[in-house]
Amino acid sequence: MTTPLELVCPAGTPAGLRTAVDAGAHSVYCGFRDETNARNFPGLNFDRAEMREAAAYAHAHGAKIAIALNTFMRAGSTDLWKRGVDDAVAAGADALILADVGLVDYARKAHPKQRLHLSVQAAAATPEAIAFYRDRFGIARVVLPRVLTVEEVSRLTAHAAPCETEVFVFGGLCVMAEGRCMLSSYATGKSPNMTGVCSPPSHVTYREDRDALVACVGGFTIERFERGEPAGYPTLCKGRFVADGTMSHLFEDPVSLNAVTLLPRLAEIGVTAFKIEGRQRGRAYISTVVRAFRKVIDAMAAGKKIDLDELRGLTEGQRDTVGAYKKTWR
Amino acid sequence: MRGHLPPIFANAAGMLPLLSLEVVARHLMSNAMAARPSFAARLGEYSGRTFAVDPVDCPFVFVLTPQDGGTHLSVVREAVGFDARIAAPLVVLLGMIDGTYDGDALFFSRDLSIEGDTEAVLALRNAIENADLDLSTVLGFPQAMQGPVNRAARQVFMRVRRLLDAPEDSGPNGVANGVNLS
Numbered sequence: 001m002t003t004p005l006e007l008v009c010p011a012g013t014p015a016g017l018r019t020a021v022d023a024g025a026h027s028v029y030c031g032f033r034d035e036t037n038a039r040n041f042p043g044l045n046f047d048r049a050e051m052r053e054a055a056a057y058a059h060a061h062g063a064k065i066a067i068a069l070n071t072f073m074r075a076g077s078t079d080l081w082k083r084g085v086d087d088a089v090a091a092g093a094d095a096l097i098l099a100d101v102g103l104v105d106y107a108r109k110a111h112p113k114q115r116l117h118l119s120v121q122a123a124a125a126t127p128e129a130i131a132f133y134r135d136r137f138g139i140a141r142v143v144l145p146r147v148l149t150v151e152e153v154s155r156l157t158a159h160a161a162p163c164e165t166e167v168f169v170f171g172g173l174c175v176m177a178e179g180r181c182m183l184s185s186y187a188t189g190k191s192p193n194m195t196g197v198c199s200p201p202s203h204v205t206y207r208e209d210r211d212a213l214v215a216c217v218g219g220f221t222i223e224r225f226e227r228g229e230p231a232g233y234p235t236l237c238k239g240r241f242v243a244d245g246t247m248s249h250l251f252e253d254p255v256s257l258n259a260v261t262l263l264p265r266l267a268e269i270g271v272t273a274f275k276i277e278g279r280q281r282g283r284a285y286i287s288t289v290v291r292a293f294r295k296v297i298d299a300m301a302a303g304k305k306i307d308l309d310e311l312r313g314l315t316e317g318q319r320d321t322v323g324a325y326k327k328t329w330r
Numbered sequence: 331m332r333g334h335l336p337p338i339f340a341n342a343a344g345m346l347p348l349l350s351l352e353v354v355a356r357h358l359m360s361n362a363m364a365a366r367p368s369f370a371a372r373l374g375e376y377s378g379r380t381f382a383v384d385p386v387d388c389p390f391v392f393v394l395t396p397q398d399g400g401t402h403l404s405v406v407r408e409a410v411g412f413d414a415r416i417a418a419p420l421v422v423l424l425g426m427i428d429g430t431y432d433g434d435a436l437f438f439s440r441d442l443s444i445e446g447d448t449e450a451v452l453a454l455r456n457a458i459e460n461a462d463l464d465l466s467t468v469l470g471f472p473q474a475m476q477g478p479v480n481r482a483a484r485q486v487f488m489r490v491r492r493l494l495d496a497p498e499d500s501g502p503n504g505v506a507n508g509v510n511l512s
Binding site for chain 2: 012013014015016018019041042043044200201202204205206207208213225228229230231232233280281282283284285288
Protein backbone atom coordinates (compact mmCIF):
# COMPACT_ATOMS: atom_id res chain seq x y z
CA MET A 1 0.00 0.00 0.00
CA THR A 2 1.61 3.24 -1.09
CA THR A 3 -1.01 5.77 0.03
CA PRO A 4 -2.54 5.59 3.51
CA LEU A 5 -6.19 4.57 3.29
CA GLU A 6 -8.76 7.09 4.50
CA LEU A 7 -11.88 6.16 6.45
CA VAL A 8 -14.58 8.72 5.65
CA CYS A 9 -17.37 8.78 8.22
CA PRO A 10 -20.79 10.38 8.47
CA ALA A 11 -22.03 12.93 11.01
CA GLY A 12 -25.54 14.35 11.12
CA THR A 13 -25.07 16.30 14.33
CA PRO A 14 -22.19 17.88 16.27
CA ALA A 15 -22.45 15.03 18.79
CA GLY A 16 -22.26 12.57 15.90
CA LEU A 17 -19.13 14.28 14.59
CA ARG A 18 -17.40 14.07 17.96
CA THR A 19 -18.37 10.39 18.15
CA ALA A 20 -16.96 9.70 14.68
CA VAL A 21 -13.69 11.49 15.41
CA ASP A 22 -13.33 9.78 18.79
CA ALA A 23 -14.04 6.40 17.17
CA GLY A 24 -11.16 6.78 14.73
CA ALA A 25 -12.48 8.50 11.60
CA HIS A 26 -9.73 9.89 9.39
CA SER A 27 -12.26 12.34 8.00
CA VAL A 28 -15.89 13.22 8.63
CA TYR A 29 -18.47 14.51 6.17
CA CYS A 30 -21.45 16.64 7.14
CA GLY A 31 -23.70 19.41 5.85
CA PHE A 32 -25.53 22.62 6.66
CA ARG A 33 -29.09 22.73 7.97
CA ASP A 34 -30.75 23.49 4.64
CA GLU A 35 -31.48 22.06 1.22
CA THR A 36 -27.88 22.35 0.04
CA ASN A 37 -27.09 18.85 1.25
CA ALA A 38 -28.63 15.51 0.41
CA ARG A 39 -29.52 14.62 4.01
CA ASN A 40 -31.84 17.53 4.73
CA PHE A 41 -33.84 15.81 7.47
CA PRO A 42 -35.54 17.46 10.44
CA GLY A 43 -33.31 17.99 13.46
CA LEU A 44 -30.23 17.03 11.48
CA ASN A 45 -27.15 18.93 10.29
CA PHE A 46 -25.12 21.95 11.37
CA ASP A 47 -25.68 25.67 11.60
CA ARG A 48 -22.76 27.96 10.76
CA ALA A 49 -21.43 28.25 14.31
CA GLU A 50 -21.72 24.49 14.88
CA MET A 51 -19.83 23.86 11.64
CA ARG A 52 -16.93 26.07 12.72
CA GLU A 53 -16.78 24.30 16.08
CA ALA A 54 -16.99 20.91 14.35
CA ALA A 55 -14.07 21.75 12.06
CA ALA A 56 -12.03 22.93 15.04
CA TYR A 57 -12.82 19.72 16.96
CA ALA A 58 -11.88 17.52 14.01
CA HIS A 59 -8.63 19.38 13.39
CA ALA A 60 -7.69 19.36 17.07
CA HIS A 61 -7.98 15.56 16.98
CA GLY A 62 -6.08 15.05 13.75
CA ALA A 63 -9.13 14.43 11.57
CA LYS A 64 -10.37 16.24 8.46
CA ILE A 65 -13.81 17.61 7.71
CA ALA A 66 -15.57 17.54 4.35
CA ILE A 67 -18.70 19.62 3.91
CA ALA A 68 -21.33 18.31 1.52
CA LEU A 69 -23.21 20.79 -0.65
CA ASN A 70 -24.36 18.04 -2.94
CA THR A 71 -27.82 18.95 -4.15
CA PHE A 72 -28.48 20.75 -7.42
CA MET A 73 -28.96 24.52 -7.48
CA ARG A 74 -32.45 25.78 -8.18
CA ALA A 75 -32.82 28.05 -11.19
CA GLY A 76 -33.20 31.66 -10.07
CA SER A 77 -32.14 30.86 -6.52
CA THR A 78 -28.49 29.89 -6.56
CA ASP A 79 -27.37 32.19 -3.74
CA LEU A 80 -28.15 29.66 -1.01
CA TRP A 81 -25.65 27.20 -2.53
CA LYS A 82 -22.97 29.80 -3.28
CA ARG A 83 -23.25 31.20 0.24
CA GLY A 84 -22.94 27.65 1.51
CA VAL A 85 -19.68 27.21 -0.39
CA ASP A 86 -18.28 30.48 1.00
CA ASP A 87 -19.34 29.62 4.55
CA ALA A 88 -17.95 26.09 4.31
CA VAL A 89 -14.57 27.46 3.25
CA ALA A 90 -14.70 30.04 6.06
CA ALA A 91 -15.60 27.30 8.57
CA GLY A 92 -12.35 25.52 7.77
CA ALA A 93 -13.49 22.70 5.51
CA ASP A 94 -10.68 20.49 4.28
CA ALA A 95 -12.81 19.60 1.27
CA LEU A 96 -16.16 20.48 -0.27
CA ILE A 97 -18.29 17.67 -1.68
CA LEU A 98 -20.19 19.06 -4.68
CA ALA A 99 -22.49 17.68 -7.35
CA ASP A 100 -23.82 20.61 -9.41
CA VAL A 101 -21.40 21.50 -12.21
CA GLY A 102 -22.33 25.18 -11.87
CA LEU A 103 -21.53 25.12 -8.18
CA VAL A 104 -18.25 23.31 -8.87
CA ASP A 105 -17.38 26.11 -11.30
CA TYR A 106 -18.31 28.78 -8.73
CA ALA A 107 -16.29 27.10 -5.96
CA ARG A 108 -13.22 26.76 -8.16
CA LYS A 109 -13.34 30.41 -9.26
CA ALA A 110 -14.22 31.89 -5.86
CA HIS A 111 -11.84 29.68 -3.88
CA PRO A 112 -9.02 28.58 -6.21
CA LYS A 113 -7.05 26.78 -3.51
CA GLN A 114 -9.96 24.90 -1.93
CA ARG A 115 -9.88 21.11 -2.26
CA LEU A 116 -12.98 19.87 -4.09
CA HIS A 117 -14.52 16.39 -4.15
CA LEU A 118 -17.16 15.27 -6.63
CA SER A 119 -20.23 13.88 -4.88
CA VAL A 120 -21.75 10.53 -5.75
CA GLN A 121 -24.79 12.66 -6.65
CA ALA A 122 -22.92 13.81 -9.76
CA ALA A 123 -23.02 10.19 -10.99
CA ALA A 124 -19.62 10.41 -12.68
CA ALA A 125 -19.21 6.81 -13.79
CA THR A 126 -17.12 7.07 -16.94
CA PRO A 127 -13.45 7.97 -17.50
CA GLU A 128 -14.62 10.85 -19.70
CA ALA A 129 -16.86 12.38 -17.03
CA ILE A 130 -14.21 12.09 -14.33
CA ALA A 131 -11.53 13.50 -16.64
CA PHE A 132 -13.75 16.49 -17.40
CA TYR A 133 -14.18 17.37 -13.72
CA ARG A 134 -10.51 16.66 -12.96
CA ASP A 135 -9.04 18.63 -15.87
CA ARG A 136 -11.53 21.49 -15.98
CA PHE A 137 -12.03 22.12 -12.26
CA GLY A 138 -9.16 20.36 -10.52
CA ILE A 139 -11.44 17.93 -8.69
CA ALA A 140 -9.14 16.06 -6.29
CA ARG A 141 -11.40 13.11 -5.55
CA VAL A 142 -14.48 11.51 -7.06
CA VAL A 143 -17.00 9.52 -5.01
CA LEU A 144 -17.99 6.66 -7.28
CA PRO A 145 -21.62 5.55 -7.75
CA ARG A 146 -22.74 2.41 -5.92
CA VAL A 147 -23.69 0.65 -9.14
CA LEU A 148 -20.19 -0.38 -10.22
CA THR A 149 -18.39 -3.72 -9.99
CA VAL A 150 -14.94 -4.00 -8.45
CA GLU A 151 -13.49 -4.42 -11.94
CA GLU A 152 -15.22 -1.24 -13.11
CA VAL A 153 -13.97 0.62 -10.03
CA SER A 154 -10.49 -0.65 -10.84
CA ARG A 155 -10.56 0.65 -14.41
CA LEU A 156 -12.04 4.01 -13.37
CA THR A 157 -9.48 4.44 -10.61
CA ALA A 158 -6.66 3.86 -13.07
CA HIS A 159 -8.11 6.39 -15.52
CA ALA A 160 -8.95 8.96 -12.84
CA ALA A 161 -5.39 9.40 -11.53
CA PRO A 162 -4.14 11.73 -10.17
CA CYS A 163 -7.75 12.29 -9.10
CA GLU A 164 -8.44 9.97 -6.16
CA THR A 165 -11.42 7.64 -5.91
CA GLU A 166 -13.68 7.11 -2.90
CA VAL A 167 -16.19 4.26 -2.63
CA PHE A 168 -19.01 3.41 -0.25
CA VAL A 169 -18.24 0.36 1.89
CA PHE A 170 -21.05 0.29 4.44
CA GLY A 171 -24.62 1.51 4.99
CA GLY A 172 -27.74 2.26 3.04
CA LEU A 173 -27.63 1.25 -0.57
CA CYS A 174 -28.96 3.15 -3.59
CA VAL A 175 -29.51 0.85 -6.51
CA MET A 176 -30.32 3.81 -8.75
CA ALA A 177 -27.85 6.14 -10.49
CA GLU A 178 -27.73 8.77 -7.77
CA GLY A 179 -28.54 12.30 -8.81
CA ARG A 180 -30.78 10.93 -11.53
CA CYS A 181 -33.34 8.92 -9.56
CA MET A 182 -36.86 10.33 -9.84
CA LEU A 183 -38.80 7.84 -7.71
CA SER A 184 -39.06 10.12 -4.69
CA SER A 185 -40.02 13.09 -6.88
CA TYR A 186 -42.73 11.00 -8.51
CA ALA A 187 -44.32 9.99 -5.22
CA THR A 188 -43.82 13.12 -3.14
CA GLY A 189 -42.64 16.03 -5.28
CA LYS A 190 -39.40 16.13 -3.27
CA SER A 191 -36.11 14.42 -4.02
CA PRO A 192 -32.56 14.06 -2.72
CA ASN A 193 -31.38 15.83 -5.85
CA MET A 194 -33.21 19.12 -5.35
CA THR A 195 -34.43 19.33 -1.76
CA GLY A 196 -32.06 16.90 -0.09
CA VAL A 197 -34.61 14.33 0.99
CA CYS A 198 -35.43 10.91 -0.42
CA SER A 199 -38.95 9.78 0.57
CA PRO A 200 -39.21 12.75 2.97
CA PRO A 201 -40.59 11.94 6.42
CA SER A 202 -43.31 14.56 5.89
CA HIS A 203 -44.77 12.16 3.31
CA VAL A 204 -44.19 8.92 5.24
CA THR A 205 -46.81 7.32 7.47
CA TYR A 206 -46.88 4.08 9.41
CA ARG A 207 -49.94 2.28 10.72
CA GLU A 208 -50.56 -0.97 12.51
CA ASP A 209 -52.85 -3.39 10.72
CA ARG A 210 -53.62 -6.73 12.39
CA ASP A 211 -50.14 -7.08 13.92
CA ALA A 212 -48.45 -5.93 10.72
CA LEU A 213 -46.73 -2.57 10.14
CA VAL A 214 -47.87 -0.83 6.98
CA ALA A 215 -45.60 1.83 5.46
CA CYS A 216 -46.88 4.48 3.03
CA VAL A 217 -45.00 7.12 1.03
CA GLY A 218 -46.92 9.98 -0.58
CA GLY A 219 -50.12 8.01 -0.18
CA PHE A 220 -48.74 4.86 -1.85
CA THR A 221 -48.59 1.74 0.29
CA ILE A 222 -45.10 0.43 -0.33
CA GLU A 223 -44.57 -2.25 2.29
CA ARG A 224 -46.28 -4.43 4.86
CA PHE A 225 -43.98 -5.90 7.51
CA GLU A 226 -45.56 -8.88 9.23
CA ARG A 227 -45.07 -9.39 12.96
CA GLY A 228 -41.39 -10.04 13.72
CA GLU A 229 -40.28 -9.36 10.15
CA PRO A 230 -37.31 -6.93 9.97
CA ALA A 231 -38.21 -3.52 8.58
CA GLY A 232 -36.39 -1.27 6.12
CA TYR A 233 -36.35 2.38 5.11
CA PRO A 234 -39.61 3.70 3.65
CA THR A 235 -38.23 4.44 0.18
CA LEU A 236 -40.05 3.48 -2.99
CA CYS A 237 -37.04 1.57 -4.30
CA LYS A 238 -37.21 -0.75 -1.28
CA GLY A 239 -40.96 -1.34 -1.36
CA ARG A 240 -42.65 -4.65 -2.12
CA PHE A 241 -44.84 -4.65 -5.20
CA VAL A 242 -46.81 -7.09 -7.33
CA ALA A 243 -45.56 -7.47 -10.90
CA ASP A 244 -46.57 -10.26 -13.28
CA GLY A 245 -48.59 -11.77 -10.45
CA THR A 246 -45.62 -12.08 -8.09
CA MET A 247 -44.97 -9.94 -5.03
CA SER A 248 -41.35 -9.03 -4.53
CA HIS A 249 -38.90 -6.27 -3.72
CA LEU A 250 -39.04 -5.25 -7.34
CA PHE A 251 -36.21 -2.70 -7.38
CA GLU A 252 -34.04 -3.55 -4.41
CA ASP A 253 -34.08 -5.68 -1.26
CA PRO A 254 -34.06 -3.70 2.00
CA VAL A 255 -30.48 -4.62 2.86
CA SER A 256 -27.39 -2.64 3.73
CA LEU A 257 -24.11 -2.54 1.87
CA ASN A 258 -21.25 -4.22 3.71
CA ALA A 259 -18.12 -4.43 1.57
CA VAL A 260 -15.73 -5.15 4.41
CA THR A 261 -14.53 -8.37 2.78
CA LEU A 262 -13.62 -6.39 -0.33
CA LEU A 263 -11.47 -3.79 1.41
CA PRO A 264 -8.14 -5.50 0.66
CA ARG A 265 -9.04 -5.78 -3.05
CA LEU A 266 -10.30 -2.18 -3.21
CA ALA A 267 -7.10 -0.97 -1.59
CA GLU A 268 -5.04 -3.05 -4.01
CA ILE A 269 -6.67 -1.46 -7.07
CA GLY A 270 -5.84 2.00 -5.77
CA VAL A 271 -9.02 3.28 -4.11
CA THR A 272 -7.98 6.02 -1.68
CA ALA A 273 -10.97 6.39 0.60
CA PHE A 274 -13.64 4.13 2.10
CA LYS A 275 -16.92 5.85 2.87
CA ILE A 276 -19.50 4.88 5.47
CA GLU A 277 -23.06 5.97 4.68
CA GLY A 278 -25.42 7.21 7.39
CA ARG A 279 -25.56 10.87 8.34
CA GLN A 280 -29.12 10.18 9.46
CA ARG A 281 -27.97 7.48 11.89
CA GLY A 282 -27.33 7.78 15.63
CA ARG A 283 -24.14 7.84 17.66
CA ALA A 284 -24.47 4.13 18.42
CA TYR A 285 -24.27 3.29 14.71
CA ILE A 286 -21.46 5.75 14.03
CA SER A 287 -19.37 4.54 16.93
CA THR A 288 -19.81 0.84 16.19
CA VAL A 289 -19.27 1.04 12.45
CA VAL A 290 -16.39 3.50 12.55
CA ARG A 291 -14.53 1.57 15.24
CA ALA A 292 -15.06 -1.69 13.38
CA PHE A 293 -13.86 -0.36 10.02
CA ARG A 294 -10.92 1.48 11.57
CA LYS A 295 -9.83 -1.78 13.18
CA VAL A 296 -10.13 -3.56 9.86
CA ILE A 297 -8.06 -0.93 8.08
CA ASP A 298 -5.45 -1.08 10.82
CA ALA A 299 -5.57 -4.89 10.72
CA MET A 300 -5.07 -4.88 6.96
CA ALA A 301 -1.98 -2.77 7.42
CA ALA A 302 -0.72 -5.26 10.03
CA GLY A 303 -1.64 -8.31 7.90
CA LYS A 304 -4.24 -9.72 10.34
CA LYS A 305 -7.42 -11.70 9.59
CA ILE A 306 -10.79 -9.94 9.99
CA ASP A 307 -14.19 -11.04 11.33
CA LEU A 308 -17.07 -8.58 11.29
CA ASP A 309 -20.31 -10.22 12.40
CA GLU A 310 -21.03 -7.38 14.84
CA LEU A 311 -22.06 -5.01 12.06
CA ARG A 312 -25.04 -7.10 11.01
CA GLY A 313 -27.38 -5.82 13.76
CA LEU A 314 -27.09 -2.29 12.41
CA THR A 315 -27.97 -3.14 8.85
CA GLU A 316 -31.24 -2.38 7.17
CA GLY A 317 -33.50 -5.42 7.16
CA GLN A 318 -30.87 -6.99 9.44
CA ARG A 319 -29.13 -8.26 6.31
CA ASP A 320 -26.20 -7.09 4.22
CA THR A 321 -24.78 -7.43 0.74
CA VAL A 322 -21.68 -6.56 -1.23
CA GLY A 323 -24.08 -4.85 -3.63
CA ALA A 324 -22.97 -4.16 -7.16
CA TYR A 325 -19.30 -4.77 -6.36
CA LYS A 326 -20.01 -8.40 -7.16
CA LYS A 327 -22.98 -8.52 -9.50
CA THR A 328 -25.10 -11.16 -7.80
CA TRP A 329 -28.38 -9.23 -7.80
CA ARG A 330 -31.42 -10.45 -9.67
CA MET B 331 -40.93 -10.11 24.82
CA ARG B 332 -37.32 -9.01 24.46
CA GLY B 333 -36.32 -6.14 26.71
CA HIS B 334 -39.59 -6.12 28.63
CA LEU B 335 -39.56 -5.62 32.39
CA PRO B 336 -40.93 -8.60 34.34
CA PRO B 337 -44.66 -8.14 35.03
CA ILE B 338 -44.02 -7.82 38.77
CA PHE B 339 -42.05 -4.59 38.18
CA ALA B 340 -44.62 -3.27 35.77
CA ASN B 341 -47.42 -4.04 38.23
CA ALA B 342 -45.53 -2.36 41.05
CA ALA B 343 -44.91 0.70 38.88
CA GLY B 344 -48.61 0.71 38.08
CA MET B 345 -49.41 1.11 41.78
CA LEU B 346 -47.39 4.32 42.03
CA PRO B 347 -49.49 7.47 41.89
CA LEU B 348 -49.09 9.12 38.49
CA LEU B 349 -48.46 12.46 40.18
CA SER B 350 -45.33 11.19 41.93
CA LEU B 351 -44.00 9.76 38.67
CA GLU B 352 -44.77 13.05 37.00
CA VAL B 353 -42.91 15.08 39.65
CA VAL B 354 -39.80 12.91 39.31
CA ALA B 355 -39.96 12.88 35.50
CA ARG B 356 -40.36 16.67 35.37
CA HIS B 357 -37.38 17.15 37.66
CA LEU B 358 -35.18 14.93 35.48
CA MET B 359 -36.41 16.63 32.32
CA SER B 360 -35.70 20.02 33.81
CA ASN B 361 -32.10 18.98 34.63
CA ALA B 362 -31.60 17.73 31.09
CA MET B 363 -33.03 20.87 29.49
CA ALA B 364 -30.92 23.12 31.73
CA ALA B 365 -27.79 21.23 30.67
CA ARG B 366 -28.74 21.26 26.98
CA PRO B 367 -30.33 24.66 26.27
CA SER B 368 -30.04 24.24 22.49
CA PHE B 369 -32.39 21.23 22.51
CA ALA B 370 -35.50 23.17 21.44
CA ALA B 371 -33.56 25.07 18.77
CA ARG B 372 -32.54 21.80 17.15
CA LEU B 373 -36.17 20.69 17.12
CA GLY B 374 -36.86 23.84 15.10
CA GLU B 375 -40.39 23.98 13.74
CA TYR B 376 -41.26 20.73 15.52
CA SER B 377 -40.91 22.43 18.88
CA GLY B 378 -44.43 22.63 20.28
CA ARG B 379 -45.54 19.24 18.93
CA THR B 380 -46.86 16.72 21.44
CA PHE B 381 -45.10 13.37 21.71
CA ALA B 382 -46.41 10.30 23.50
CA VAL B 383 -43.41 8.29 24.70
CA ASP B 384 -44.82 4.91 25.55
CA PRO B 385 -42.82 2.35 27.56
CA VAL B 386 -44.90 -0.60 26.36
CA ASP B 387 -43.99 -2.75 29.37
CA CYS B 388 -45.24 -0.14 31.88
CA PRO B 389 -48.79 0.95 32.67
CA PHE B 390 -48.15 4.64 31.93
CA VAL B 391 -47.18 6.94 29.08
CA PHE B 392 -45.05 10.10 29.12
CA VAL B 393 -46.56 12.98 27.15
CA LEU B 394 -44.04 15.67 26.19
CA THR B 395 -44.41 19.03 24.51
CA PRO B 396 -40.91 20.49 24.07
CA GLN B 397 -40.89 24.27 23.76
CA ASP B 398 -38.38 27.05 23.78
CA GLY B 399 -39.31 28.25 27.23
CA GLY B 400 -39.37 24.74 28.75
CA THR B 401 -40.81 21.31 28.11
CA HIS B 402 -44.25 20.39 29.36
CA LEU B 403 -44.42 16.82 30.62
CA SER B 404 -47.25 14.76 32.03
CA VAL B 405 -47.65 11.09 32.89
CA VAL B 406 -50.94 9.45 31.94
CA ARG B 407 -52.42 5.95 31.79
CA GLU B 408 -53.37 6.30 28.16
CA ALA B 409 -52.25 8.97 25.73
CA VAL B 410 -54.72 10.73 23.47
CA GLY B 411 -54.38 13.78 21.27
CA PHE B 412 -50.68 13.46 20.47
CA ASP B 413 -48.90 14.37 17.24
CA ALA B 414 -46.60 11.35 17.34
CA ARG B 415 -46.13 8.22 19.43
CA ILE B 416 -42.87 6.38 20.09
CA ALA B 417 -43.23 2.98 21.70
CA ALA B 418 -40.64 0.51 23.01
CA PRO B 419 -39.75 -1.26 26.26
CA LEU B 420 -38.55 1.11 28.99
CA VAL B 421 -34.90 -0.01 28.90
CA VAL B 422 -34.84 0.46 25.14
CA LEU B 423 -36.20 4.01 25.42
CA LEU B 424 -33.61 4.81 28.09
CA GLY B 425 -30.90 3.35 25.85
CA MET B 426 -31.93 5.71 23.05
CA ILE B 427 -31.59 8.69 25.36
CA ASP B 428 -28.02 7.85 26.40
CA GLY B 429 -26.89 6.84 22.91
CA THR B 430 -26.59 3.13 23.59
CA TYR B 431 -28.98 2.33 20.76
CA ASP B 432 -29.38 3.57 17.21
CA GLY B 433 -33.01 4.48 16.51
CA ASP B 434 -32.96 3.20 12.92
CA ALA B 435 -31.52 -0.16 14.03
CA LEU B 436 -34.29 -0.49 16.65
CA PHE B 437 -36.86 0.31 13.98
CA PHE B 438 -35.38 -2.25 11.57
CA SER B 439 -35.45 -4.94 14.27
CA ARG B 440 -39.03 -3.91 15.26
CA ASP B 441 -37.97 -3.25 18.86
CA LEU B 442 -39.32 0.28 18.44
CA SER B 443 -42.46 1.46 16.71
CA ILE B 444 -43.69 4.89 15.75
CA GLU B 445 -46.96 6.38 14.59
CA GLY B 446 -48.28 9.82 13.74
CA ASP B 447 -46.09 12.65 12.46
CA THR B 448 -42.97 10.85 11.19
CA GLU B 449 -41.16 14.13 10.57
CA ALA B 450 -41.63 15.24 14.19
CA VAL B 451 -40.39 11.86 15.45
CA LEU B 452 -37.23 12.20 13.38
CA ALA B 453 -36.65 15.74 14.65
CA LEU B 454 -37.05 14.58 18.25
CA ARG B 455 -34.76 11.60 17.70
CA ASN B 456 -32.07 13.80 16.17
CA ALA B 457 -32.37 16.41 18.92
CA ILE B 458 -31.99 13.70 21.57
CA GLU B 459 -29.00 12.27 19.69
CA ASN B 460 -27.30 15.64 19.66
CA ALA B 461 -28.10 16.30 23.32
CA ASP B 462 -25.61 13.54 24.18
CA LEU B 463 -27.26 12.91 27.56
CA ASP B 464 -26.00 10.66 30.31
CA LEU B 465 -27.37 9.65 33.69
CA SER B 466 -25.38 12.12 35.76
CA THR B 467 -26.57 15.04 33.62
CA VAL B 468 -30.18 13.95 33.93
CA LEU B 469 -29.78 13.51 37.68
CA GLY B 470 -28.16 16.94 37.90
CA PHE B 471 -24.89 15.74 39.43
CA PRO B 472 -21.94 18.15 39.59
CA GLN B 473 -19.19 17.82 36.97
CA ALA B 474 -16.71 16.22 39.35
CA MET B 475 -19.01 13.25 40.01
CA GLN B 476 -20.11 12.66 36.43
CA GLY B 477 -17.30 10.35 35.28
CA PRO B 478 -17.61 7.72 38.03
CA VAL B 479 -21.41 7.91 38.08
CA ASN B 480 -21.69 7.43 34.34
CA ARG B 481 -19.21 4.55 34.31
CA ALA B 482 -21.11 2.76 37.08
CA ALA B 483 -24.46 3.46 35.43
CA ARG B 484 -23.28 2.00 32.11
CA GLN B 485 -22.29 -1.24 33.80
CA VAL B 486 -25.60 -1.47 35.67
CA PHE B 487 -27.70 -0.68 32.59
CA MET B 488 -25.72 -3.15 30.52
CA ARG B 489 -26.39 -5.92 33.04
CA VAL B 490 -30.06 -5.05 33.26
CA ARG B 491 -30.39 -5.07 29.48
CA ARG B 492 -28.71 -8.47 29.29
CA LEU B 493 -30.93 -9.79 32.07
CA LEU B 494 -34.00 -8.65 30.15
CA ASP B 495 -32.68 -9.99 26.85
CA ALA B 496 -32.87 -6.45 25.41
CA PRO B 497 -31.23 -5.67 22.04
CA GLU B 498 -27.45 -5.85 22.23
CA ASP B 499 -25.59 -2.74 23.31
CA SER B 500 -23.69 -0.82 20.72
CA GLY B 501 -22.28 2.62 20.31
CA PRO B 502 -20.38 4.98 22.53
CA ASN B 503 -21.82 3.57 25.75
CA GLY B 504 -21.86 -0.04 24.66
CA VAL B 505 -19.16 -2.49 25.57
CA ALA B 506 -19.40 -4.73 22.52
CA ASN B 507 -17.42 -2.48 20.25
CA GLY B 508 -14.58 -4.85 19.59
CA VAL B 509 -13.99 -6.58 16.30
CA ASN B 510 -12.60 -10.08 16.64
CA LEU B 511 -9.21 -10.12 15.04
CA SER B 512 -7.38 -13.37 14.98
